[in-house]
Amino acid sequence: MLEFDFSPLVESWRFLALGLSVTLGLSAAVIVSSTVLGVLVGVGRVYGPRWLRLALTFYVDSMRAVPVLVVLIWTFFAFPLAFGVTLPPLAAAFAALTVHVGSYVSEIVRGGIESVRAGQMRAALALGMTTSQAIRQVILPQAAIRMLPPYASIVTMTIKETAVSAVIAVPEFMRSSEVVSSQSLRPLEVYTVALVVYFLLMFPVARGVDRIYRRLAHLGRS
Amino acid sequence: MTDAANSGRVGADRPPVILYEEVVKRYGGFVALNGVSARVHQGEVVCLIGPSGSGKSTLLRCTNALEAIEGGRIVFEGQTLPTPALAAPVRRRMGMVFQNFELFPHKSALENVAIGPRTVLGTAKAEAEEKAQALLVKVGLADKAASYPSELSGGQQQRVAIARALAMEPEVMLFDEPTSALDPETVGEVLNVMKRLAEEGMTMIVVTHEMTFARRVGSWVVVFDKGRVVEEGVPKQVFEQPREQRTRDFFSHLSWSG
Ligand SMILES: Nc1ncnc2c1ncn2[C@@H]1O[C@H](COP(=O)(O)OP(=O)(O)O)[C@@H](O)[C@H]1O
Numbered sequence: 001m002l003e004f005d006f007s008p009l010v011e012s013w014r015f016l017a018l019g020l021s022v023t024l025g026l027s028a029a030v031i032v033s034s035t036v037l038g039v040l041v042g043v044g045r046v047y048g049p050r051w052l053r054l055a056l057t058f059y060v061d062s063m064r065a066v067p068v069l070v071v072l073i074w075t076f077f078a079f080p081l082a083f084g085v086t087l088p089p090l091a092a093a094f095a096a097l098t099v100h101v102g103s104y105v106s107e108i109v110r111g112g113i114e115s116v117r118a119g120q121m122r123a124a125l126a127l128g129m130t131t132s133q134a135i136r137q138v139i140l141p142q143a144a145i146r147m148l149p150p151y152a153s154i155v156t157m158t159i160k161e162t163a164v165s166a167v168i169a170v171p172e173f174m175r176s177s178e179v180v181s182s183q184s185l186r187p188l189e190v191y192t193v194a195l196v197v198y199f200l201l202m203f204p205v206a207r208g209v210d211r212i213y214r215r216l217a218h219l220g221r222s
Numbered sequence: 223m224t225d226a227a228n229s230g231r232v233g234a235d236r237p238p239v240i241l242y243e244e245v246v247k248r249y250g251g252f253v254a255l256n257g258v259s260a261r262v263h264q265g266e267v268v269c270l271i272g273p274s275g276s277g278k279s280t281l282l283r284c285t286n287a288l289e290a291i292e293g294g295r296i297v298f299e300g301q302t303l304p305t306p307a308l309a310a311p312v313r314r315r316m317g318m319v320f321q322n323f324e325l326f327p328h329k330s331a332l333e334n335v336a337i338g339p340r341t342v343l344g345t346a347k348a349e350a351e352e353k354a355q356a357l358l359v360k361v362g363l364a365d366k367a368a369s370y371p372s373e374l375s376g377g378q379q380q381r382v383a384i385a386r387a388l389a390m391e392p393e394v395m396l397f398d399e400p401t402s403a404l405d406p407e408t409v410g411e412v413l414n415v416m417k418r419l420a421e422e423g424m425t426m427i428v429v430t431h432e433m434t435f436a437r438r439v440g441s442w443v444v445v446f447d448k449g450r451v452v453e454e455g456v457p458k459q460v461f462e463q464p465r466e467q468r469t470r471d472f473f474s475h476l477s478w479s480g
Pocket residue numbers: 249252254272273274275276277278279280281
């Protein structure tokens with residue numbers, strides 16, 4: 001019969017809470033930066049000149065082909081060797097996750113843009129808008145609404161993916177859990193709590209976006 | 223086109239607002255416009271009729287340089303049309319109305335009408351919306367300002383789309399089958415708005431299958447087939463004494479012969 005002992009967790013709660021706050025902060029930063037990157041790459045792939053589209057397609061395809069763990073480890077260990085600049089673990093994790101998640105966001109943005117009927121662009125141009133005005137005023141707002149459901153998956157994926165940065169010792173929640181687990185020799189309890197915490201974090205994100213989407217869906221239907 | 227052929231045309235005493243000279247448009251190897259020559263004068267309502275696929279929509283999209291042409295030229299108010307990439311300043315002087323309305327679904331009716339002046343001319347919000355409200359009154363939709371396109375009937379959406387185009391105070395209005403996607407009971411409300419616009423002297427090019435509209439409101443009818451102008455003339459002549467066999471063929475296909 002297993003005996004649960006949660007006391008090591010109770011004793012280390014401050015340490016774990018700190019880890020959780022790093023997870024949340026890193027997640028938020030990566031979501032913002034990868035969204036900016038993803039919108040630029042997505043728009044560039046649809047409207048950019050041919051050379052840019054080819055370059056961006058190569059970026060997106062390679063990011064999707066490589067595990068995020070490999071990108072992270074390469075950024076932390078190989079990048080300094082190649083360029084002579086050492087990144088602190090948190091910065092390396094931020095950069096690697098942004099580049100990785102950004103490629104996924106860009107695919108969603110591209111799909112959202114391409115799903116807006118060509119007549120919408122024509123209608124905007126016919127009013128005398130420039131292409132960039134039409135993209136900002138007419139195409140992207142509709143694409144954004146259509147993108148919400150897959151974007152919610154990206155947000156939850158990002159929060160989960162920050163856990164890989166434990167391997168380069170970023171003091172986020174997964175790393176703190178590892179530390180508490182190895183010091184207390186109570187991995188079952190520690191990782192059970194970690195599991196529940198991640199779940200409690202994700203669940204409202206997914207549900208919340210879903211509700212927002214259902215309220216806005218009609219605004220994205222042309 | 224001889225001057226005699228244009229006699230009796232509205233505004234024919236002045237240079238045309240739009241002049242098409244041997245316009246050629248290709249999609250890959252397919253020739254959509256095969257040397258189109260025509261003219262539109264100030265205050266005319268030119269109705270473009272002809273079989274589906276004959277190039278009518280293509281001609282409209284070339285008229286405001288949404289598409290480039292491969293041959294010939296289009297002259298608007300004395301200036302040859304620029305390429306599509308440089309055409310924004312010209313497009314703001316022409317209004318366009320689409321078969322599928324193409325209202326912006328994330329904007330209310332009022333915002334749809336105000337967005338052109340707001341974005342393109344930088345008009346202040348209050349001023350643009352005041353003008354937009356006046357245009358909604360004009361098309362009979364004063365009470366729908368706050369409605370979103372998804373809450374409006376087809377006829378209402380098309381009237382908002384007309385108001386949206388008018389907000390830019392265009393010199394010419396281009397209509398591409400504005401009533402083809404409508405339920406029969408809402409066709410009339412849109413045609414009435416267009417008729418009033420014509421009576422106010424708006425220069426209009428109207429692609430339509432509404433022969434009654436072309437006959438009663440049109441001042442000049444151009445018959446299209448296979449990317450060419452087959453015949454043109456005042457409605458009475460084209461409808462009652464068509465000169466060309468292909469025009470008669472087109473009319474005979476229109477009438478139901480079950
Ligand atoms: N973007 C396009 N690419 C290829 N072919 C096109 C395109 N637009 C129109 N066409 C072709 O050009 C011809 C004329 O089309 P269109 O101008 O829409 O005719 P209409 O409006 O008279 O029905 C049609 O055969 C159509 O298939």
